[in-house]
Amino acid sequence: MARNAVRLVAVDEMARTRGLRPGQTLSDARGLIPELQCFERDAGGEVALVGEIAGWCDRYTPLVALDDEGGLFLDITGCSHLFGGEAKLVEDLLWRLERQGFAARAAIADTPGAAWAVARYGSSQIVPPTCQDKAIHPLPIAALRIDHETVDTLQRVGLKTVCCIAILPRAPLATRFGPHLLRRLDQALGREDEVISPCMPVAELSSEKKFADAITLQDDIERIIHLLVENLGPRFEARGVGARRLRLKLFRVDGNVRTLDVETASALRDPKRIVALFHERMAGLHEALDAGFGFDLLRLEVLEDAPFQIVQTDLVVPHGYNNEPLDALIDRLGARLGSDQVTRLAAINTHIPERSFVAVPVMHNALASVETTEKRLAETLTRPLVLFPNPEPVEAIAEVPEGPPVRFRWRRALYCVSRCEGPERIAGEWWVDGRNTRSRDYFRVEDVEGYRFWLFRNGLYEREICNPKWYMHGLFA
Amino acid sequence: MQLSHAFAGAAAIANKRIGKKTVKPAGFQAQSIAGLARAIKKITARHAFLESNSGHNHPAKLPFNIAEIDAGLGGGLACNALHEIRTVLSRDVAAGSGFLFGLLALITKRRDGSILWVSDPAVRHDAGTLFPQGLGDYGFDPRRLILVNPGSLKSALWVAGEAASCEGLASVVLHVSGNPKALDLTATRKLQLTAHKGCTTIFILRQAGAEEASAGLTRWRVCAAPSLGFGYNNHTGKHSHLGPTRLALSLERNRNGNTGDWCLAWNPHERTFENGDAANFNDVPLPATEPEKPEPPTADLVRLPHSSDNRPDLSPEMGQQLAHKTAS
Structure with a gap:
């Protein structure tokens, strides 16, 4: 409606x-x-489709923006020569879109506004530089990207084309129709700058390869990645950096674009290692990479880089010393399994056992992001080896209310306590959990068979709670 | 006709061979034997050179420093090999991990490098997580531990195999639960070969698992044993405090030596294994009565559902009826 x-x-x-x-x-x-x-x-479907086409247009320029009415802006500054000129670029773009089944119109102009107007209402495809006023003057007033009401009002007073407005004095127009109309006019004519906002971040470094004949084999793709990394090499060296995060974009012939991301633990330049990462990434995909009729463009983008340290290696490498370094292994595991599956333990400054450590991905040097402490993770001798992150309730019987348990049932098995140490009291964090937080009394307990447990009573008897519950929190060796 | 023809041919070849041998001069034979001996000498020398010069200055054996065990293992646990540590029950997982961390502590004392701990997703259901503060007993810096949590056992095996040839790792641990099908003899043989080639120790920590044929050099069964305790209490006549960790160990399989049962204690001060029968690191008198040795908890576990449904060598137990159908 x-x-x-x-x-x-x-x-x-x-x-x-x-x-x-x-x-x-x-x-x-x-x-x-x-x-x-x-x-x-289906408005949602349209937006999604235009988004996909925007992703595909990435093959022409990284600066692709959506406009509000189902169109796309491509900033092709400095890109057209790669396709043999502006005319060839437009021709190629329209031809490929047509093959995908889209009816598209395109225009090239100095300003986004003029290109928008000419693409929708004009007849020519390319507006020569600094000639946008000539190109848009004969176009209808709607070509200025203004709302329907303003268009209707303008038409009612007889202002039918852009030319009619352009020759009018500006002040009365601004008072009558607001500043928006004049801004649009100025933007189209290049008197005012207009910035388009690209939908995807622009990579610092990228390298791409086009194929006359589409490729489908994984071996070929890996060979091309090798080539692309080699192409990036001089630019890495010039900047003194290596890649930390890489994205491979595979442009399929039918317009679909697949992206594969890999991360590395340290800055990387070695093509072999980067190819190995993408190999693992492809091996770890849930569904195989669907090549369809093949990929006709591969682009490797460096999303994040880091200073690259050149390490002096030994001149004489010991015989048989061909094992891979730990960094390379971690990168490969992360590429195959996902970087957050390869973790290291870091300490957090709290006494509550289950909150006192966190697993951080080895790959991100993310220790800074978590509030970790420099204190050693392992300093006491009275902590269990295995901890249950969620303490499990047990039914326990104690001789005296404040005392250790004599007998308890955990996971449907009954244990009789023969030795016991405790309590060790750990107070709750009221500044985190609020007023009703309870203290825990921990006991190290050994049963007659030799199993050792770390049990706690949640709450101080009669001071915090009248019927405190027991929980199993860990196992000692 | 055809058959006899073939026979005749074969006979002729045999004759020819015999003929050749007899025709040769005696001198040639002596010369070839000497050549062979030279070749053998050369190969063994090269082998020794490769062994000594393989780029790793890591020790080949990891001694327990307990005479009986080391004797059975030929000087200690072989370092570049696969070893399995299993526990019969889930609740023994801490005892198994304790033994494993003892070994890892011994390894990391002698060489640099991290430990890669790969766990099968099935383990995460009930086993809890490793508690870094608890590693203090073993003098083990938790920052040397890299935990990998793959989504499937297949990926876990892949990780273990890949990690075995990494130079920055002191050891790889594969933590599995029960006897999964994917970890069969072939898989363990692969791991054993990569461990041998990559000079890394791989441990399989199998919780709640049954005995299964594997290519590992050794298989240990671990369960908890009561500590000797300290802090004699006059009222109860007992040692009320927990003594040092004691483990009932059973070396079930040893490819290069004898098997046996021992009771070991972990000394958290010296960070070594000691003979558990006399383990008392706190300088307090031993209890007057010797505590009874723990029996391996097998007899009363027959009724438990077998965790090793995938063992290829066992036929399912017959005649077991777990529930009756309700008569409707």
Whole structure:
């Protein structure tokens, strides 16, 4: 529903030849063509589709932005020569989109506004530099990217084309229609700068390879990655960096774009190791990489880099010394299993046992992000080897309320306590858990068979709670 | 006809061979034997050179410093090999881990490098997690531990295999539960070969697992044993405090020596294993009565559901009926 009626949003070529136009009400259209087939608009699907096309347009330039009306802005500054000029680029773009089944229009101009106007309302494809005023003056007023109400009002007073506005004095226009109209005009003519916001971050470094004949084999892909990393080599060296995070974009012939990301523990330049990472990444995919009819463009982007330290190696390598270093192994494991599955333990400054440590991915040097302490992780001798992150309730019988348990049942088995040490009291963190937090009395307990447990009573008897519960929290060796 | 023909041919070949041998001069034979001896000498020398010069100055044996055990193992636990540590019950996992961390502490005392701890997802259901503060008993810096949590046992095996040839690792631990099908003889043989080639010790920590044929050099069964205690209490007539950790160890399989049962204690001060029968590191008198040796908890466990459904060598137990159908 728009403007109080069900209206057509888009029409196909056949409907257009028979006189239907977008914006017409559905009842009018049915009046013209009774056998009209219509479908409800799927706005979400459209946005998703345009987003996918934007991803695909990445092959022409990394700066691709969505406009509000189902179009795309491509900033091709410095890119057109890679395709043999602006005309060739537009031709290639439209040809490929047409092969994918899209009817598309494109225009190249100095400003986003002029390109938008010419693509939608103009006839030419390329506006020569600094000629945008000539190109947009004859276009209808709607070409200025302004809302329907303003267009209607302007048309009612006889201002039908952009030219009519451009020659009018500015002050009365601004008072009558607001500053937006003039800003759009200025943006289209290049008097005011307009910035497009690209939908994807632009990589610092990237390298790509196009193929006349699409490739499908994983071996070929790996060989190309090797080549791409080699291409990046001089630029790495010039900047003194290595890659920390890499993204491989695989552009399939049918317009689909697959991305594969890998991370490394330290800055990396070695093509072999980077290829090994992508090898593991592809091996670890849940569903195999669907090559379809093949990939015709591969691009490797360095999303994050870090200073690269060159290490002096021995001139004489010991015989048989061909094992891989730990960094390389961690990178490969992370690429295959996901970088957060390879972790190291770090201490956190708290006395509550289950909160006192955290597993941080080895790959991110993320210790800084967690509030860790420099205190040694292992300093006491009275902590269990195995800890249950969620303490498990046990049914325990104690001789005296404050005393250690004599007998307890855990996981449906009964244990009789023969030796016991404790209590060791760990107070709750009221500044985290609030007023009702309870102290825990921990006991080290050994049963008659020699099993050793770390039990606690949650709450101080009669001071915090009248019937405290017992919990199993860990096992000693 | 055809058959006899073939026979005749074979006979002819045999004759020819015999003929050849007899025809040769005696001098040639002596010469070839000498050549062979030279070749053998050369190969063994090269082998020794490779062994000594393989780029790793890591020790080949890890001694327990307990005479009986070391004698059975030929000087200690072989370092570049696969070893299995299993516990019969889930609750023994701490005892198994304790024994393992004792060994890891001995290893890390002698060489640098991290420990890669790979766990099968099945373990995470009930086993709890490693508690870094608890590693203090073993003098083990938790920062040397790299924990890997793959999504499947297959990936876990892959990780263990890949890690075995990494130079920065002192040891690799594969923590599994029960007797999963994927960890069969072939898989363990692969691990044993990579461990041997990569000069890394690989441990399989199998909790709640049954005996299973494996290519590892040794298999240990570990369960907890009551400590001797200290702090004699006159009222109860008992030692009320927990003594040092004691483990009932049973070397069930040893490819290069004898098996046996021992009781070991871990000395957290010296960070070594000691003979558990006299383990008392706190300078307090031993209890007057010798505590009875723990029996391996096998007899009363027959009724428990077998955790090793995937063992290839066992036929399912017959005649067991767990529940009756309700008569409707």
